[in-house]
Amino acid sequence: MSDAATTLRHRKTTEKADPPPPPSPKSPKPAAPKPTKTSGCAIVLLVFAVLAVLALAGGAGTYIYYQNPGGYFWPEDPKPWTVVPYEGEWEVDFSADVEKRDAVVAAFKHAWLAYERDAMGDDEYHPIKHKGTNLTKAGGIGYTVVDSIDTMLLMGLEEEYTRARHWVETSMSFDRDANFNTFETTIRVLGGLLSAYELTDGDQLYLDRAIDLADRILPVFDTPSGLPFSFINLAKRQGSPDTDNAGLVSVAEGATLQLEFRYLAHLTDRAEYWDKAEHVMKVIRAARLPNGLTPIFINGHVAKFVSAEIRLGSRADSYFEYLLKQYLQTGSVEMQYREMYDDAMQAIHTSLLGTSKTKKLIFTLELHPKRNGYNGQRTWVRALKQDHLVCFLGGSLMLGATTAGARLSPQSVSVPPKMSDFTPVGQRDWMTGVNLVETCVDTYRTASGLAPEIVHFREDIDAGVGDWYIKGARPRGEVPVYDARYILRPETVESLFIAYRLTGHPKYREYGWDIFQAIEKHCRVPSGGYASVLNVEEVPVQWEDKMETFLMSETLKYLFLLFSDDTVLPLNEYVFNTEAHPLPIFSPFGSTSKFGSL
Ligand SMILES: *[C@@H]1O[C@H](CO)[C@@H](O)[C@H](O)[C@H]1NC(C)=O
Numbered sequence: 040m041s042d043a044a045t046t047l048r049h050r051k052t053t054e055k056a057d058p059p060p061p062p063s064p065k066s067p068k069p070a071a072p073k074p075t076k077t078s079g080c081a082i083v084l085l086v087f088a089v090l091a092v093l094a095l096a097g098g099a100g101t102y103i104y105y106q107n108p109g110g111y112f113w114p115e116d117p118k119p120w121t122v123v124p125y126e127g128e129w130e131v132d133f134s135a136d137v138e139k140r141d142a143v144v145a146a147f148k149h150a151w152l153a154y155e156r157d158a159m160g161d162d163e164y165h166p167i168k169h170k171g172t173n174l175t176k177a178g179g180i181g182y183t184v185v186d187s188i189d190t191m192l193l194m195g196l197e198e199e200y201t202r203a204r205h206w207v208e209t210s211m212s213f214d215r216d217a218n219f220n221t222f223e224t225t226i227r228v229l230g231g232l233l234s235a236y237e238l239t240d241g242d243q244l245y246l247d248r249a250i251d252l253a254d255r256i257l258p259v260f261d262t263p264s265g266l267p268f269s270f271i272n273l274a275k276r277q278g279s280p281d282t283d284n285a286g287l288v289s290v291a292e293g294a295t296l297q298l299e300f301r302y303l304a305h306l307t308d309r310a311e312y313w314d315k316a317e318h319v320m321k322v323i324r325a326a327r328l329p330n331g332l333t334p335i336f337i338n339g340h341v342a343k344f345v346s347a348e349i350r351l352g353s354r355a356d357s358y359f360e361y362l363l364k365q366y367l368q369t370g371s372v373e374m375q376y377r378e379m380y381d382d383a384m385q386a387i388h389t390s391l392l393g394t395s396k397t398k399k400l401i402f403t404l405e406l407h408p409k410r411n412g413y414n415g416q417r418t419w420v421r422a423l424k425q426d427h428l429v430c431f432l433g434g435s436l437m438l439g440a441t442t443a444g445a446r447l448s449p450q451s452v453s454v455p456p457k458m459s460d461f462t463p464v465g466q467r468d469w470m471t472g473v474n475l476v477e478t479c480v481d482t483y484r485t486a487s488g489l490a491p492e493i494v495h496f497r498e499d500i501d502a503g504v505g506d507w508y509i510k511g512a513r514p515r516g517e518v519p520v521y522d523a524r525y526i527l528r529p530e531t532v533e534s535l536f537i538a539y540r541l542t543g544h545p546k547y548r549e550y551g552w553d554i555f556q557a558i559e560k561h562c563r564v565p566s567g568g569y570a571s572v573l574n575v576e577e578v579p580v581q582w583e584d585k586m587e588t589f590l591m592s593e594t595l596k597y598l599f600l601l602f603s604d605d606t607v608l609p610l611n612e613y614v615f616n617t618e619a620h621p622l623p624i625f626s627p628f629g630s631t632s633k634f635g636s637l
Contacts, residue, residue, distance in 0.1 A: 113392045120470045121399040122477045131454055131543030133605035139552055140602035144194045146559065146569075147595045150586065151191070151199055153567025154183060160210055166568025167584040175217035180224070180273065181207065185231035186592040189620055192238040193607065194599060208244055213252050216274035221259045221267050222292040226357075226618040227588060229253060229299045234620035236306070246306060253303055253312060260315040264322055264342035266293050280339070287336040287345060289354035293319045295617055297365050302622045320365070323358075324379055331382035332390060333358065334408075346417065350405035351391060352426030352493075357617040359383055360431055363439045364614045370626050377443055384439065384468055392471070393423055395506035396497045400481055401474035402507070403429050404496070423496040424510075427528050430479035430490075431617075434534030436472030437541055438610065440465040449611065455542040476538050479531045480550050482507065488557030489525035489575040512576065519574035524583065526571040527562060529593035529619065536597045540610050551601045558594075593619035 154164045158171025162182035165172065173179040184203050191200040229252050236245035252273075259267040259278035266288050268278030280286035297316040304313035322342045327333055335354040336347040351359060362383055366376035393404045406419040441452045444465020452460040461469055482490040494507040511520040532551055539547035561580045562569040569590055570582035596619050600607060613621040 112390070113388055118467065118470065119394045119399060120401060120474050122474045129544060133540075133543060135604040136548060136602040139548070139555075140599060143555065143595055143598045143602060144196070146555070146563075147190060147194060147591060147599070148196065148199070149563065149567060150569055150591055150595070151187060151196075153564070154586070154591075155199070155202070156567065158183075160184065160206055163588065164568060164586045165584040166564045166566075166570055166586050167582060169566070174219060175215065177215040177217035177274070178212070180213055180215055180219065180228060181211045182227060183588045183591070184211070185235070186227045186588040186618065188231060189234040189238050190591055190596045190599070192235065193596065204242075204244070207248065211248065213248075213255055213273045216272065218270040218272050218279055221256060221269055221271050221278070222295055224252070224271065224273075225256060225296045225299050226616055226620075227592070229256070229303070230616040230618050230620035230622075231592065233299060233302055233306075233622060234616075237621065237623055249303060250307060253300065257311070257315065260318070262339050264339050265315070265318045266322055266337060266339040266342060267296065267319065268339075284336065286339065287347075288339045289335050290323065290333050290337055290344075290358045291335075291354050291356055293337065293358075294323055295357040295361050297361055298368055298614060298616045298622055301365070301368065302625070305625055305627065320376070320379075324375070327379075327382070330389065331379075331386035332406075333383075346408045348405050348407050348422075349391070349419075350424075350426075351387065351403045351429045351432055352405070352424075353428055356426075356428045356431060359387075360435055360617055363435060363443065364616075367438075367442060368614050368622070368624055370624055371442065371449075372626075380439065380443060381464065384436070384464070388467065388471065393421075393496060393498060395478075396499055396501060398481070398506050400478040400496070400506050401471060402478050402496045403432065403475070423498065423501075424493060425478075425482075425496065425507075426493050427479075427482070427490055427525075428530055430475075430482075430528075430530035431533055433472045433475035433477075433479060434537030436468045436475065437534075438537050440469035440472060441541055444468050455544065472534075473538070476531075476534050476547075479534065483531065483550075483554055483557070485575045486578045487525070487561045487572060487575045487580055488553060489561060489572055490528075490531065491522055491575050492524050492526065492528075493522040509576065515577055519577065519581070523574040523576065524571060525562075525575050526583070526585070527558070527569060527587050527590040527594055529589055529597055532594060532597045532601065533615075533619065536601045537610065539601055540605060548601060551598055555598050589618065 153166055157169040158164045160179055160181070161171025162173045162179045163171060164183060174182060184206055188200065188203050191203060229249055232245045232249040232252065236242060236249065239245065255273045255276050256271050258276050259271050261278065262268060269281035269288060269292055270279045271277070272279065281288070297320065300312040300316035304310060323333065323337070326337060326343050328344065332349050333355065334344045334347040334349050336345050337343065338345050362376055362380040366373055366380060387403070390406065391403055393402050394400070395402060402423070403425050405422040405424050407422050409418050409420045411418055440461055441456060442449045444461050445452050446460055446462050446465065456469065458466055479490070482494050485491070491509050493510070495510045496507045497503055497505065509520065509523045512523060513519060532554055535547045535551045538544070558569065561572055564570050568586050571585050571587070573581040573583055608621050612624055614624060615621050
C-alpha cells in the first residue's frame with residue numbers, strides 16, 4: 040500500500056467513503072433481467088445473468104452496474120421552500136467592512152506565522168505539537184505553502200508572500216518517489232500554482248512549476264478508459280489505482296481536474312492537458328444513469344458506474360461543482376457542460392432533496408443501494424444524511440441560477456435578482472440554493488457555533504425532536520463520534536460569499552461573522568495556528584491536533600472576500616477551483632479554440 044493511502048486525509052473525498060461491496064462469489068447478480076413467473080424462462084435468464092457476470096468479470100472483476108434509481112420525487116408543485124428570500128428592501132452596499140476584513144487577515148497571520156515558525160515547507164501542520172508532517176516519507180510537495188500563496192496575495196501580506204515565494208523558488212520539489220493522491224495534488228498544488236501565476240500577473244516561476252507538476256501527473260490518464268488513476272508517483276511518473284477501494288475511481292476524483300488542466304492548456308497552448316481532462320467528462324457523460332444521476336464510484340476499466348451510494352457529499356461533491364464551472368470557465372459557450380449541469384440539477388431536484396420536520400429546512404439526502412433479501416432485486420434506500428461538504432451547493436445553485444438560469448443573459452440579472460430575471464429552472468435553482476444556504480447555517484446552531492461534519496435530518500414521520508441531529512452522539516466526556524467534528528471546513532462560508540455577492544443582503548455577512556467568531560473562540564490555539572474540534576456540541580471543546588490546509592486556502596479566503604468590496608475577484612471574471620483558487624474566465628483561442636467538442 041502506498042504511503043499516501045495511509046497518511047492522506049482526503050478532503051472532498053473524506054475518510055473511507057463506504058466502499059462498494061467487494062467483489063466476491065457472493066456478490067449479487069447484475070441488475071439484469073427481472074425474474075419472471077415461468078421456470079423455463081427463468082433458466083434462460085439465469086444463464087443470461089451468469090453470462091453477464093462473466094462478461095463483466097472479464098474486464099474488471101464482478102461489479103454490479105447500476106440501473107436508474109427513480110421513484111423518489113421531491114414535490115413538483117408547489118415546492119416546499121420556506122425561506123422566501125429578500126422580501127422588503129435593503130441597501131445594496133458592496134463596500135468593504137474593513138474592521139471585519141482585517142480581523143480575518145489577522146486570523147490568517149495567526150495561522151500562517153505559526154506554521155512558518157514550526158513547520159515551514161512541510162505538507163501538513165499540527166499546531167498543538169508545534170510540528171509539521173509530510174504526506175509521504177519521500178518528502179513534502181509544498182501542500183500548505185502553495186495552497187496559501189494566493190490568499191496572501193489577496194490580503195496584501197507582502198512579507199509573508201515574499202518568503203513563501205522564495206521557498207517555492209529554492210526548496211520546492213516534485214521529484215518525490217511516492218504515491219500522491221491525484222485529485223488532492225491537482226486541486227491544492229496545481230490549482231494553487233496557477234492562481235499564483237494569475238494573481239501575480241504572470242510570474243513565470245509559478246507557470247514553470249505548474250507545468251512540471253502537470254507533466255508528472257499526466258500519466259494517470261493512461262488507463263483503458265482514460266479515467267484517471269487515483270494515485271500518482273510524482274518521481275516515477277506512474278499512476279496507480281486506489282486499492283483501498285477496489286481500484287474504483289470516485290466521480291469527484293475524475294471530474295475535478297478539468298478547471299486546472301484546461302487553464303494550463305490555455306496558458307501553454309498544449310492540447311494534451313485539455314484533451315485528457317475533457318475525455319474524462321466524455322466518459323462520465325456516457326456512463327451516467329438514465330436520469331442523470333451518478334453513483335460515487337466508477338469502474339475505470341469498463342467506464343461504468345458501479346453499485347454505490349448516490350450523493351452530493353464526499354466523493355461526488357466537486358463533480359457537480361465543476362459541471363457548472365467548466366461551463367462558466369470558457370465564457371458559457373460549451374453547451375455540453377451546460378446540459379450535464381442541467382440534467383444533474385434536475386436529478387437532484389427529483390431524487391436527492393427533502394424537507395425537515397419542523398422548520399421545513401430543505402436538505403440534501405443520499406440514495407444507498409440495497410439488495411432485497413427475498414428476490415435479490417436491488418432497490419434504493421433514502422438516507423437523510425448531509426455532509427458539511429454539500430454546503431457548497433447552495434452557493435453553486437445560486438451562481439448557476441444567475442448564469443445558466445438567466446432568462447435573458449447573466450448581465451441582465453440585477454443585484455439582488457428579481458424572480459423575473461430567471462427562467463423557470465433558474466427560479467427553482469435560486470430558491471433551492473437560497474434555502475440550502477439557510478439549512479447549512481442552521482447546522483452551525485450548536486453549543487460551539489460550529490457545524491458538525493455530518494448531520495442527519497428528520498422528516499415528518501420520523502420520531503425524535505428537532506430538524507436534524509448528529510448520529511450516534513454520545514454524552515459529554517465520551518469519545519465523540521466522527522460525525523460530530525468540525526475540521527475548519529469552508530463550504531458554508533463559500534456559499535455565504537457567493538450569496539452575498541449575488542444579493543448584497545447584509546444577513547450573509549452576519550452569518551459569516553458569527554461563524555468566524557466561533558472559529559476564533561473554539562479553534563484558535565493561543566500559541567499559534569488553529570485546531571479542529573472533536574465535538575461541536577461540547578463546550579469547552581476538545582481539539583484534534585490538525586490544521587487542514589484548506590483553512591488558509593479556503594475558509595479564511597472566503598471570509599476575507601465576504602468582507603471585501605466587490606471589485607476583488609468579481610464572479611463574472613473568475614471561477615474558483617474546488618480549493619478556492621481563483622482562475623480567470625477565458626475565451627479559448629489558438630489551438631484551444633478547437634476544443635469544447637466533447
Ligand atoms: C518534509 O519534507 C521536506 C523535503 O524533503 C523535508 O525537508 C522535511 O524535513 C520533511 N518534514 C518532516 C517533518 O519530515
